[in-house]
Amino acid sequence: MEYDFSSSWDMDDEYEKLIRRMNPPRVVIDNEVSKTNTVIRVDSANKHGILLEVVQVLTDMNLIIRKAYISSDGGWFMDVFNVTDQDGNKITDEGVLDYINKSLGADSSFLPSRRRSVGVEPSKDHTSIELTGTDRPGLLSEVSAVLTDLKCNVVNAEVWTHNTRAAAVMHVTDEATGSAITDPERLTKIKKLLCNVLKGSNKTRGAKTVVALGVTHTERRLHQMMFADRDYERCDDDTLDDKLRPNVTVVNWYDKDYSVVTIRCKDRPKLLFDTVCTLTDMQYVVFHANIDAERPEAYQEYYIRHIDGSPVNSEAEKERVIQCLEAAIERRVSDGLKLELCTTDRVGLLSDVTxxxxxxxxxxxxxxxTTRAGKAINTFYVRDAAGNPVDAKIIDSIRQVIGQTILQVKGSCEHSKSPSQESATRFLFGGLFKSRSLVNFGLVKP
Structure with missing residues (x-):
């Protein structure tokens, strides 16, 4: 007898919808129980990935998660978050509080379109380009130059590097129409030329370019791309001091058939999203968790099982979990001096700046x-090409060319990390030669 698996999946999906209608998510927001934090409690029917969905909503709102308590044994999920805004204050804006309720509560029901936001969906606004390849000096400059030559305007992009690998999600529009690029032949040409740039002269590791009319959750997609590219595998020449790595441990609690993952590292925004994203995409279920990020060092404790119900059951699997979580934490670490550029957007701007x-x-x-209302708002973390702290004179000369008000320094050159504190990979856009006057790029008048 032949079994209809598609029918079974449809029945499961209908059953899940029924459970959700009977037990819609419930959100309680309390500004009285804590002196310093807004407390958000979410109760919902349980399913794989629900923790990531909740964390993703809060993170996308730029809320800082100070503490969290998670429990999802059985068919019910309960999570309590202590959050603040980026300035460390409680959330008191009624519009923001209402948005949290609508995004997490019964009205949202965690719609399938939200759950699949990491995939590709049709968009008339832009074309999404995903790039992975070997990190090297000048890579983004080359990529953006190719896009400019192909009459594409980069309206949004995010680029990460880690462990000799680079990944980017770029949203581009047609220079002539200002909308998504739909011509199949042109898309094929874009993909081919960008893939050639990414490959370069490296014959040992591959490069990948995906061009689609779509909408992605950029940061989660970057995690997935780098994970698929195996950036967690340490190189023989990886010189990062072990003392500077995140402290990740995995032990089994045999009485309860859980594996307990403990993470200690320097706190930063979106740290919880990065670790939960990785555990979810590695097909682990978080049953309980305790998160404390109220000190300079963040502490995270997860009680997990694989989606098949088993704990981490071998030394090789344990080591892989540790390496993948370390990589997830390190990818977003920003070495160097922070520069912010704000000016009128135009085609070729990113190519000229890089x-x-x-x-x-x-x-x-x-x-x-990013591009908002015709304005380009770009953030770059820069270092000296040799890995040394940035020379203030170089920054001053660049700002004189681009414009003192257009390019702002966020931080101090003297406080850039020393070479010993940098990540294993520090090259993405860097260059070695100064070939012509900066004024020729036309960002500002000389």
Missing amino acids: RIFRENSLTVTRAEV
């Missing part, structure tokens, strides 16, 4: 590119 950095021997370790 070329200026490259020709002044600066390396960009991470980048975020």
